[in-house]
Amino acid sequence: CFPAECRLRRLAGQARSLQRQQQPEAALLRCDQALDLAPDDNSLLLLRAELYLTMKNYEQAFQDASAVCQNEPLLIKGHQVKAQALSGLGRSKEVLKQFLYCLALNPECNSMKKEAQKVMCEVLFSATENVHENLTSSIQSRLKAQGHSHMNAQALLEERDAGSSENSSEKSDMLGNTNSSVLYFILGLHFEEDKKALESILPTAPSAGLKRQFPDDVEDAPDLNAPGKIPKKDLSPQRSPNSETEESQGLSLDVTDFECALCMRLLFEPVTTPCGHTFCLKCLERCLDHAPHCPLCKDKLSELLASRNFNITVLAEELIFRYLPDELSDRKRIYDEEMSELSNLTRDVPIFVCAMAFPTVPCPLHVFEPRYRLMIRRCMETGTKRFGMCLSAEHAGLSEYGCMLEIKDVKTFPDGSSVVDAIGVSRFRVLSHRHRDGYNTADIEYLEDEKVEGPAYEELAALHDSVHQQSVSWFASLQDRMKEQILSHFGVMPDREPEPQSNPSGPAWSWWILAVLPLERKAQLAILGMTSLKERLLAIRRILVIITRKMNSRQELANARERNN
Numbered sequence: 001c002f003p004a005e006c007r008l009r010r011l012a013g014q015a016r017s018l019q020r021q022q023q024p025e026a027a028l029l030r031c032d033q034a035l036d037l038a039p040d041d042n043s044l045l046l047l048r049a050e051l052y053l054t055m056k057n058y059e060q061a062f063q064d065a066s067a068v069c070q071n072e073p074l075l076i077k078g079h080q081v082k083a084q085a086l087s088g089l090g091r092s093k094e095v096l097k098q099f100l101y102c103l104a105l106n107p108e109c110n111s112m113k114k115e116a117q118k119v120m121c122e123v124l125f126s127a128t129e130n131v132h133e134n135l136t137s138s139i140q141s142r143l144k145a146q147g148h149s150h151m152n153a154q155a156l157l158e159e160r161d162a163g164s165s166e167n168s169s170e171k172s173d174m175l176g177n178t179n180s181s182v183l184y185f186i187l188g189l190h191f192e193e194d195k196k197a198l199e200s201i202l203p204t205a206p207s208a209g210l211k212r213q214f215p216d217d218v219e220d221a222p223d224l225n226a227p228g229k230i231p232k233k234d235l236s237p238q239r240s241p242n243s244e245t246e247e248s249q250g251l252s253l254d255v256t257d258f259e260c261a262l263c264m265r266l267l268f269e270p271v272t273t274p275c276g277h278t279f280c281l282k283c284l285e286r287c288l289d290h291a292p293h294c295p296l297c298k299d300k301l302s303e304l305l306a307s308r309n310f311n312i313t314v315l316a317e318e319l320i321f322r323y324l325p326d327e328l329s330d331r332k333r334i335y336d337e338e339m340s341e342l343s344n345l346t347r348d349v350p351i352f353v354c355a356m357a358f359p360t361v362p363c364p365l366h367v368f369e370p371r372y373r374l375m376i377r378r379c380m381e382t383g384t385k386r387f388g389m390c391l392s393a394e395h396a397g398l399s400e401y402g403c404m405l406e407i408k409d410v411k412t413f414p415d416g417s418s419v420v421d422a423i424g425v426s427r428f429r430v431l432s433h434r435h436r437d438g439y440n441t442a443d444i445e446y447l448e449d450e451k452v453e454g455p456a457y458e459e460l461a462a463l464h465d466s467v468h469q470q471s472v473s474w475f476a477s478l479q480d481r482m483k484e485q486i487l488s489h490f491g492v493m494p495d496r497e498p499e500p501q502s503n504p505s506g507p508a509w510s511w512w513i514l515a516v517l518p519l520e521r522k523a524q525l526a527i528l529g530m531t532s533l534k535e536r537l538l539a540i541r542r543i544l545v546i547i548t549r550k551m552n553s554r555q556e557l558a559n560a561r562e563r564n565n
Contacts, residue, residue: 004037007037008034008037008038008041011030011031011033011034011037012030012031012034012043012044012047014027014030015027015028015030015031015034015044015047015051016047018030019047019050019051019054024051024054024055025055027047027051028048028051028052028055031044031047031048031051032048035048040071042068042071042072042075042078045064045065045067045068046064046065046068046077046078046081048060048064049061049062049064049065049068049081049082049085050081052064052085053081053084053085053088056088058085058086058088058089059085059089061081061084061085061088062082062085062086062089065078065079065081065082065085066082068081068082069082074105076102076105076106076109079098079099079101079102079105080098080102080112082098083095083098083099083102083115086098092119092122092123093123095119096116096119096120096123099112099115099116099119100116103116121315253319253323253324255324255327258270258316258319258320258324260278260279260280260283261277261279261295261296262279262280262283262284262286262287262295263280263283265280265331265334266320266324266327266328266330266331267279267280267316267317267320268280268281268282268331268332268335269281269282269312269317270312270313270316270317270320271284271310271311271312271313272313272316273294273299273301273304274299274301274303274304275294275296275297275299275301277294277295277296277297278313278316279295281310281312284310285310285374285377286370286374288301288304288305288416289370289373289374289416290370292304292305292415292416302414305414305415305416306414306415308412339381339382342378342381342382343382343383343384345384345386345404346443346444346445346446347443348434348436348441348442348443349386349387349388349404349428349441349442349443349444350375350378350379350387350388350436350439350440350441351387351388351389351390351398351402351433351439351440351441351442352365352372352375352387352388352389352390352405352439353390353391353392353397353398353440354389355389355391356389356391356403356515356521356524356525356528357389357402357403357405357424358403358424358511358512358514358515358524358528359403359424359425359426359427359503359505359506359508359511360423360424360494360503360505360508360511360512361423361424361490361511361512361515362421362422362423362424362489362490362491363389363405363422363423363424364419364420364421364422364489365419365420365422366417366418366419366420367417367418367419367420368416368417370438371437371438371439372439373416373417373418374437374438374439375387375439376407376410376418376420379407380407380410385406385407386404386405386406386407386425387404387405387407388402388403388404388405388428388442388444389402389403389404389405389424390402390430390440390442391521391525397433397440398430398433398440398442399430399525400429400430400525400529401427401428401429401430401447401525401528401529402427402428402429402430402442402444403424403425403426403427403428403528404424404425404426404427404428404446405422405423405424405425406422406423406424406425407420407421407422408421408422408423409421424511426446426447426504426505427446427447427505427528427529428444428445428446428447429444429445429447429529430442430443430444431443431444431445447505447529447531448504448505448531449501449504449505449506449531449532449533450531450532450533451501452501452534456534457501459534460500460501460533460534460537461500463534463537463538463541464496464500464507464533464537465496466541467510467537467540467541467544468496468507468509468510470541470544471493471509471513471540471544472493474544474547474548475493475513475516477548477551486516490512490515490516491512493509493512493513494507494508494509494512495509496509497509500533501533506533506536507533510536510537510540513540514527514528514540517540517543517544517547518547519543523543527539527540
């Protein structure tokens with residue numbers, strides 16, 4: 001039954017076996033015989049195209065791969081083989097087009113991203129000899145690696161002429177037809193080898209390589225004498241002999257071309273979104289705090305927000321660094337001044353208005369409001385990792401006293417919210433407060449306990465030991481379920497310290513017991529502001545006495561009811 005199909009399957013199997021044995025001529029003969037039986041079999045056409053590549057017959061390989069792409073436009077392998085054939089023919093622009101097709105079909109293919117990046121650099125900078133020397137060989141070697149492991153990689157492609165280049169109008173047409181979502185991957189040059197390639201290209205590239213070229217017959221070419229479009233002098237120390245001619249043929253880099261659409265300043269740490277727009281990293285993060293959409297086109301950026309994969313666009317960053325150094329220096333100075341201002345831990349300290357916090361006591365927080373997302377991110381970026389915690393006051397806005405918290409860890413969720421693991425560090429008093437970008441800031445002064453000596457110290461030490469023992473006894477009298485809840489939230493009670501005045505804020509166990517005691521916030525706040533350890537210990541002792549009496553009375557009442565029953 002089905003003799004033709006059986007013979008077709010047998011010939012195809014023999015061709016693939018000979019291919020693995022690196023006998024391309026014999027494999028090609030079997031493949032031709034099989035194609036005589038099934039001329040439109042895409043798998044056989046792909047196999048023959050790979051064999052032609054091995055034999056360096058790039059034109060025939062291109063024809064077979066083109067037929068496959070026409071029959072099955074969504075087959076990634078067809079576009080990949082076609083790109084290999086085009087590379088052998090020296091048609092870099094069309095190679096890039098095929099890689100973009102592959103990325104459009106499978107955006108997660110990292111190898112294709114890197115190949116497209118390399119070809120993009122070659123196309124953009126094909127006028128410079130250095131690019132061909134550094135990138136062309138890299139492109140071809142990567143294309144060879146894309147083939148099957150059983151093929152002889154050295155026989156796939158031959159060296160291209162390094163002097164070929166495309167004119168700038170063709171490049172602009174190609175870029176204009178490129179899908180913006182795919183350009184995101186091309187612009188996101190964040191691999192180390194890409195950085196090295198850029199470093200080898202940009203220092204030697206003449207300024208004309210970055211001009212916008214206009215043909216002589218274009219009537220609507222920009223007016224070079226128009227206000228605001230004054231060409232800048234080439235910042236590179238090396239100028240070619242024809243620099244004056246090149247200067248007259250196009251426009252030099254304009255700082256407005258590299259302005260962030262959000263802050264209207266020079267791009268700093270530029271990041272390109274999947275929809276193709278570029279912003280400052282900090283500006284984009286602030287916008288995503290409010291909504292997962294592109295600020296310009298409103299395209300959804302939920303995946304970008306979930307992955308937090310904000311890779312710096314190295315190409316844009318390098319262009320700014322090489323050709324706009326003065327503007328970049330001013331931009332960096334402004335950024336450093338802002339970071340220095342945000343790093344001050346006595347003036348304009350960020351304040352989280354939420355709950356009661358105490359020194360040495362853990363304070364986990366769920367941060368979801370945009371203003372507090374920004375505040376926590378700034379605390380991490382400046383390196384201080386600290387912010388104040390205060391209660392809300394009805395008239396003043398903030399409580400008079402607060403606690404400085406230090407961030408230990410931040411876990412971010414896909415929706416942009418986060419869980420902040422913080423711990424109390426020190427106490428402070430609010431001198432004045434204001435707002436910055438939606439959240440509260442305050443000028444503060446830190447509080448420390450007044451130290452005592454002599455007989456007063458001996459009295460303090462005795463009181464310290466007594467109240468500690470009283471606190472341990474009270475906690476031990478609690479029900480097991482309540483103990484578990486306290487331990488899971490506040491951790492284990494700290495040990496008694498041999499020197500009660502060793503910490504400027506007092507012994508850690510006293511703050512732990514104050515945090516777990518069932519007190520009103522006003523009472524806790526009043527004790528937090530005390531600078532006398534003796535008064536604070538006396539207050540804790542009075543509270544423990546009252547709570548213990550209530551617990552005993554409840555227990556006696558319960559026992560009496562049991563006896564009556």
